[in-house]
Amino acid sequence: MKTLIRGIYPARCLVCGDIVSSDFGLCGACWAEMPFQEGLTCNSRGAPLIGSSFDSEEICDACLRHPKPWGRGRAALLYQGSARRLIMGLKHSDRTDIARPAAGWLLNVCQDIIHKDTIIISIPLHWRRHLTRKYNQASLLAYALSQLSEADYIPWALKRHVHTPKLDKHSPQEREAIVKDAIEVDHKFITRYGNRPILIIDDVMTTGATLASATRALNAQNIKTVDVAVLARAVFETDF
Ligand SMILES: [Zn+2]
Ligand SMILES: [Zn+2]
Numbered sequence: 001m002k003t004l005i006r007g008i009y010p011a012r013c014l015v016c017g018d019i020v021s022s023d024f025g026l027c028g029a030c031w032a033e034m035p036f037q038e039g040l041t042c043n044s045r046g047a048p049l050i051g052s053s054f055d056s057e058e059i060c061d062a063c064l065r066h067p068k069p070w071g072r073g074r075a076a077l078l079y080q081g082s083a084r085r086l087i088m089g090l091k092h093s094d095r096t097d098i099a100r101p102a103a104g105w106l107l108n109v110c111q112d113i114i115h116k117d118t119i120i121i122s123i124p125l126h127w128r129r130h131l132t133r134k135y136n137q138a139s140l141l142a143y144a145l146s147q148l149s150e151a152d153y154i155p156w157a158l159k160r161h162v163h164t165p166k167l168d169k170h171s172p173q174e175r176e177a178i179v180k181d182a183i184e185v186d187h188k189f190i191t192r193y194g195n196r197p198i199l200i201i202d203d204v205m206t207t208g209a210t211l212a213s214a215t216r217a218l219n220a221q222n223i224k225t226v227d228v229a230v231l232a233r234a235v236f237e238t239d240f
Contacts, residue, residue, distance in 0.1 A: 119193045182213055
């Protein structure tokens with residue numbers, strides 16, 4: 001059946017649309033251009049680090065100066081070039097087909113932080129934004145990751161009870177203030193899953209303000225083991 005479908009709809013490269021031999025992937029040229037996160041990375045934000053140490057606990061200077069509230073952080077891609085275009089497509093152009101292969105890339109970088117009792121959750125949209133966008137890209141990624149990793153995904157764990165403005169144009173300090181108390185944890189989630197390790201998924205980490213707000217909301221409910229993973233993270237000069 002799969003072959004039959006493949007015959008009618010041959011697999012296409014996610015970026016350029018060329019026919020590719022494997023399902024849900026990239027052609028060779030687009031693969032080579034995709035800014036995958038490689039080498040030694042910071043254990044907190046997944047930022048690239050200079051050096052060749054294999055110490056997986058290493059933290060970058062920026063995270064030492066301003067520690068993140070979560071435990072470990074992972075990113076599959078750098079938010080630039082073709083990764084940025086792909087994520088814009090997933091977010092704004094109904095390219096929901098991107099979620100599953102992207103979750104595969106995500107799994108590659110967070111295999112070591114997903115255990116059999118891990119609960120995967122995702123950063124929610126406010127219902128008003130959800131209405132206009134029709135789907136939540138973070139939720140699609142989290143669902144696909146749960147299918148690939150066989151960890152449980154609980155889509156309703158977090159709620160956004162404040163409709164926050166878009167953060168794009170704001171400074172790191174402003175972002176932090178805007179999203180500070182915007183996210184709350186569902187009470188049923190606390191009683192059912194409060195003793196399990198949590199992995200929060202989002203599509204992009206810029207300053208990490210939203211993920212920090214979600215982590216703090218979980219911590220405030222005594223849920224202490226919280227890791228985060230994003231499809232792509234912004235690159236800052238302070239990273240290096
Ligand atoms: Zn391509
Ligand atoms: Zn760091």
